[in-house]
Amino acid sequence: MFARLLSILTLTVLGLAATACAGLGGQGSLDGQGASRSELKRVILVSIDGFRWDYLERGVTPTLSRLAAEGASGPMRPSFPSVTFPNHYTLVTGRHPDHHGIVGNSFIDAELGRFSMAKTEPGWWNQAEPIWITVEKAGRTSATMFWPGSETEHDGVRPRYWRPYDKAVEGDARVDQILAWMDASPRPDFATLYFDIVDTAGHNHGPDGAETNAAMAEVDASLARLIDGLKARGLDDETVLIIASDHGMAATSPDRVMRLGDLVDPEAIDVLYSGAAVFLNPKPGREAEVEAALARRHAHGECWTKATIPSRLVLGSNPRVPAIVCAADVGWLFSAPGREVTRSGGAHGYDNAAREMQALFVAHGPGVARGRILRDLDSVDVQPLIGRLMGLAVPAGDGRREDTQVVTGR
Template sequence: MNRLLPLAFALLAAACTTAPSAHRTPMAPLVPASVAAPAAAPQQVILISIDGFRPDYLGKGQTPVMDGLVAGGAFGPMRPSFPSVTFPNHYTLVTGLHPDHHGIVGNKFNDAELGVFTMASKEPGFWAQGEPIWITAERQGVRTGTMFWPGSETENHGLRPSLWQAYDKDVLGDARVDRILWWLDLPEGQRPKLETLYFDIVDTAGHHYGPDAEETRAAVASVDASIGRLVEGLKARGLYDKTLLVIVSDHGMAATSPERVVWIDDIIDPAALQITSAGAFVSADPAPGREAEVEQKLVGRHPHLECWNKADVPARLAYGTNPRVAQVVCLVETGWTVTSRDRPVEKDGGAHGYDNQAPEMQAVFIAHGPGVVVGRRLTDLQSVDVQPFLVRVLGLTGPVVDGKAADTLAVTQP
């Protein structure tokens, strides 16, 4: 299900023309937006991602800054695309395409021509099936700056952001914010109009300790304080009332336990599989000569696990047509882990990658700034809707994407 006007009407009264993208073909031609940019257009837009941040982390005492932005802006839970993992969904947020269409189909996958993709891959061909918002903007003369975002370090169709930073996990949150503010201090002709900012520590803590752990709450509080630093920096520069802040996450986090494990060894000999992903979902190809065994033993329903051939993945997951998707895809029951007995789950923790409709996988959306309807509460929002909203806000002409203009989104009036 695809929508843009739900989001745009709820925030800035906007529209976009969209449709699915083809695989491994040149980028779809640009199509004109149906109306002009809103009268209350912001001077700049800052897109902030908090990896692994669940909507229910808000309002519990750790997020006074974000709670204030929610109160003074628009907010809603957001359904990620499947698989609900980091790189596919970060690319969805900035391309408006499901992973099956933008080609980053997992944190790790195989491409017949390019080889193995990992989260360290910079080869442009891996990223070329989608056009991120910073490339759309740069094509049209709008300067951008990306302070960490999957795909932002790679040339895309011959272009890059005007300003970008190679990812370094050791850079603290406040330093990331300071780089954003430094870019805003550049002379007008060099200053970006669109910036992205990425925080990873909430996801890291959620994996190690679980979504309800004290350590995760501390990470949430730390990111909130860094966003507070950004807000104060904008105010000091007289830019706060001119800036649209859009805070999103890529997915949520579910609690895991050594007591909730599916042992792949009990279903099939692991040597029969070439596994690219496991844990919260499984992506695997049969080992050569063992195709019939995989079909007989793995494909189908098992306790806490269901596996499909890629052609039979449920349509609601919008996954399985891209050549990069492995032959077999399995969904694990939320909160369970699939692994082999030589790699046991040793302690409680957290994971994501589960069914994107699971409540624990829900991401967050907050918008605050010029044109945003104060107090608006959004429902039925999907991650593919963010990019067309940004295209609309920035007054750009956007590529064909999966976030589609529609007026059926239910909203609760403030």
């Protein structure tokens, strides 16, 4: 895997080599510890929820396309299940969902109960340390704008600047909040920014809908506003933008639906969520019946017991993973009893190797090689890359240090 980022993302050694060397030794390369303040990069991590990698080819995102052409870019493999909360936490912890604990958008914890995307209590999120906590522990400053998990305290530590999620806040206002924090003292060394409208449009209108293209154009304009704001503050030459998504999107139809109630007695199961992926548990006493009915290949999808989930999906060891997990074939859906699919649209959650699930990755800024195309990047590689750019020793995860080895592009 060393060859992957070696061939895709090259960081200059002008002012960064000493930082990298200290980081490789496992020591925090902070001010006074092997690198001067001016040598350390500011990083802004931007998520465009549901932005499938090949959306870049549509010609509706001139700003993002320019950043990709001038920097390092390529499709990025999400973690399974390819849904929002698990993959956002993977991007900032460097761990697959099985290892950071947010195993789905909904799941059961034996002590805490049922998780929903509104949960912010620390117990849900403390199986891994997100990068903004690493930044704060290192004595530097972080800011988070609506990132999943960012409203939670870790061992008494929070981002210096943060806001609770509010879907009603429009994209330009989200950018303006980031820029306002850049005017504050202390100024953030690391920030996150989250856009959700591309995912919403993709669900409602499908990946090929005109509304989805319009949402992409709107986010692109907000990115231009961010870049202009950084330039106006003289921060563009010291800031790396990493723009990523959590997953792609596939077109769906009510004509491509498998009804769980046709496969197993609805009274025998407790469905946590359904769609492209399914999480469910058998009712007490009905485990053998449910396993016999579901744990096999079906016409347009497959279900596994927790113990038989394919190892390549890196899911099954965490106690929060349910007894039965299913993945529909791309474009198909499982529907739970009482949750019929009545219209066409878009979905994600499918096998993370599927072309339609590949996520966006673009890196642009000082020290990032120009015009590099990524061929085989995983979402777990983003957190260690941010650590390397910032000169931080980050907690060990599922990404490998050699994947983000610093090299000269000359």
